[in-house]
Amino acid sequence: MPDETLEKQTCPVCRVEPLDLPHGVCRSCLERFKRDEAHEDRAYWEIWEMRYYKRDDIQRTPEQLKKTIDTHIKYEMEHWKSLTENGLSAVRVMIEILDAVDGKRMTNAWHRRRVVFISELITLLDEELFAPVTKEQVRRYMETAIGYWNGTLSDKERQAAFDGMKRALLREKHSTWDAKALLLWMTLKEEFFDWMWYQWFDCVWSCLKKKELDDKTWLGLFQKHFADVIRDWVTEVKHA
Ligand SMILES: [Zn+2]
Numbered sequence: 001m002p003d004e005t006l007e008k009q010t011c012p013v014c015r016v017e018p019l020d021l022p023h024g025v026c027r028s029c030l031e032r033f034k035r036d037e038a039h040e041d042r043a044y045w046e047i048w049e050m051r052y053y054k055r056d057d058i059q060r061t062p063e064q065l066k067k068t069i070d071t072h073i074k075y076e077m078e079h080w081k082s083l084t085e086n087g088l089s090a091v092r093v094m095i096e097i098l099d100a101v102d103g104k105r106m107t108n109a110w111h112r113r114r115v116v117f118i119s120e121l122i123t124l125l126d127e128e129l130f131a132p133v134t135k136e137q138v139r140r141y142m143e144t145a146i147g148y149w150n151g152t153l154s155d156k157e158r159q160a161a162f163d164g165m166k167r168a169l170l171r172e173k174h175s176t177w178d179a180k181a182l183l184l185w186m187t188l189k190e191e192f193f194d195w196m197w198y199q200w201f202d203c204v205w206s207c208l209k210k211k212e213l214d215d216k217t218w219l220g221l222f223q224k225h226f227a228d229v230i231r232d233w234v235t236e237v238k239h240a
Pocket of ligand 1: 011012014015016025026029030
C-alpha cells in the first residue's frame with residue numbers, strides 16, 4: 001500500500017517534513033514541542049516564579065529560589081524523557097496543542113467544536129462500550145450537548161441531560177475512566193468541562209488506545225476538526 005507508507009513517513013502534525021524516527025513527528029515539530037514542554041532556561045523559570053509567586057508572603061533567599069528552579073527544571077526534563085524515550089507520540093502533541101488554546105478562543109463556539117469532535121469520535125466506537133445506554137440514547141444525548149453549546153438549550157436542560165445520562169450509566173458498574181466518561185463530559189458545566197478536557201484526553205486516550213481507536217484514526221480526526229489550530233501552532237500564531 002504505497003499511500004500508507006507515505007503517511008507513515010510524513011509528520012502528521014505539520015504534514016510537510018519526514019518523521020524523525022522513532023518519534024511520531026518530524027524534527028521541527030519535536031523541537032517546537034520541546035520548547036513548550038521542557039524549559040531548561042533558568043531565566044524562563046525566574047520570570048515564571050515572579051509572575052506566580054509575587055504575592056507570596058514567604059521571603060525566599062537566592063539559594064531557596066535556585067533550589068526551586070532546579071526542581072522545576074528537573075521535573076520537566078524527567079517528564080520530557082518519559083514522553084520521548086520510546087518515541088514521542090503525535091497524538092500526545094495534538095492533545096497538548098489543543099489544551100494550550102486559551103484566551104479569545106475560549107468561547108461557546110470553541111466548546112461546541114470540541115463536543116462535535118468527541119461526537120464523531122463516539123460514533124466510531126463500538127456501541128457496546130456504552131451499554132446499558134443504547135445507540136439511540138447516545139445519539140439523542142450528543143444532539144442535546146451540541147444544542148447546549150450552540151446556545152439553543154438552557155442550562156436547566158443541560159443539567160437534566162447530564163443527570164439522566166448519569167442515572168442510565170449507573171445501572172451497570174463500570175470503571176471511572178472508560179468510554180462512558182466521554183458522554184458525561186459533554187454536558188458538564190463550563191468550569192469543569194474545560195478542566196476535564198485535558199483530564200479526559202490524558203486518561204481516556206490511554207484506555208481507548210489501540211484497542212478501540214488507533215492513532216491513525218485519532219490523527220485524522222484532529223486534522224479534520226482542528227486543522228486551523230494545528231496549523232497555527234506549526235506557524236507559531238499565538239491565541240492567548
Ligand atoms: Zn512536523
